[in-house]
Amino acid sequence: MSKDNRVVQGRMVTPESLAELVEGEPVMDAEAIEDADRSCPDCDGSVVRVGYMPSVTAFVTGYKCQDCDWSETEER
Numbered sequence: 001m002s003k004d005n006r007v008v009q010g011r012m013v014t015p016e017s018l019a020e021l022v023e024g025e026p027v028m029d030a031e032a033i034e035d036a037d038r039s040c041p042d043c044d045g046s047v048v049r050v051g052y053m054p055s056v057t058a059f060v061t062g063y064k065c066q067d068c069d070w071s072e073t074e075e076r
C-alpha cells in the first residue's frame with residue numbers, strides 16, 4: 001500500500017480516485033494527497049487536499065472531508 005493512499009469516508013483512495021471523487025469524473029493526472037490546513041465546515045472532520053488536472057489546460061486543488069460528503073475545488 002502506498003503512503004499516498006488515505007481513508008476517505010471509510011474507503012481507501014489513491015490521489016487519482018480522490019480527485020475523481022471531488023471532480024465527479026476521471027482526471028488526467030493527480031499529485032500526492034496532503035493534509036489540508038483546515039477542518040470540514042459541515043462536520044469539523046479532517047480535510048485532505050489533492051492537486052489534479054481535470055484537463056490539459058487546467059490545474060485544480062480539490063479539498064475533501066475524510067468523514068462526510070463535503071468537498072470543494074479551487075482553481076490554481
Ligand SMILES: [Zn+2]
Pocket residue numbers: 040041042043044045065066067068069070
Ligand atoms: Zn465533513
